[in-house]
Amino acid sequence: MNRGFLWLLFWCNLLGTVYGYIWYDNQLLYTFQNYPAALLVFVPDSPTASLFFTLSLLFLLYPPQKRGLQGVGHVIQGLAVVTSVKYGVWAVSMIVAGWSFGGDMIWQDFMLIASHLAMAVEALLYVRFFGFGMVSLIVAGGWTLLNDVMDYTFGIYPYLPYELHNYVSEVRTFTFTLTILSFIAGWVALKKAKRL
Template sequence: MNRGFLWLLFWCNLLGTVYGYIWYDDQLLFTLQNYPAALLVFVPDSPTASLFFTLSLLFLLYPPSGRSLKNAGYVIQGLAVVTSIKYGVWAVSMIVAGWSFGGDMIWQDFMLIASHLAMAVEALLYVRFFGFRMVSLIVAGGWTLLNDVMDYTFGIYPYLPYELHNYVSEVRTFTFTLTILSFIAGWIALKKAKRL
């Protein structure tokens, strides 16, 4: 909770978020050209998760005093935990699965593995400092499930390694399962922090 370290984490996450949205540039453009614009919010999964975590760090650095802003911060913190765990693990799993089916190992994959593992780990480490409770966690779980539904109903899920294109139904099942497990991880963290 050292402020200097929180600021370091903030800038690392902010830069990672910006990079993540740039990474999704082609898919965002494709979605905008081929789907209703309202679906754009469901496309960039990992950078939106890191955005939630970045904003959560701001709430730690500058705790709000007003009730409405505090409640909004709690929802963002819940979203940060559920989505960072989920998409951190999901991205690593998809990269490794692509390799296991014969995909090439490229340097960007190792960078993505490191950054996405960091997303999941930092969410698990910082959940105890966040102030959200069960209602915020339920909202976060509901939003993440809605995102899954939109991804696999409209085909706007993150681009998969070529080797996994024949396994979209298995990826979908894994994705929904991971959302539920990420929600449970958040629930366990709340229980340990005695905030249930």
């Protein structure tokens, strides 16, 4: 909770978030051109999770005094935990699955594995400092499930390695399962933090 370290985490996550949205630029453009604009919010999964965590750090640095802002902060913190764990693990799993089916290993894959593992780990490490409770966790789980539904109903899920293109139904099942497991991980972390 050292403020200097929180600021370091904030800037690292903010830069990673910006990079993540740039990473999604082709898919965002394709979605904008071919789907209703309302679906755009469901396209960039990992950078949005990183954005939630970045905003959560701001709420730690500058705790709001007004009750309404505290509630908003708690929902964002719940979203940060569920989505960071889910998409952190999901991205690593998809990269490794692509390799296991014969995909090439490139340097960017190793960078993405490290950064996405960090997303999951930092979210679970900071749960005890966040102020959210079960209601915010349920909202976060509901949002993440809605995102899954939109991704696999409209085909706007993150681009998969070429080697996984014939396994979309299996990826879909894994994705929904991972959302539930990420919600459970947040719930267990809250219990350990003795807020349930």
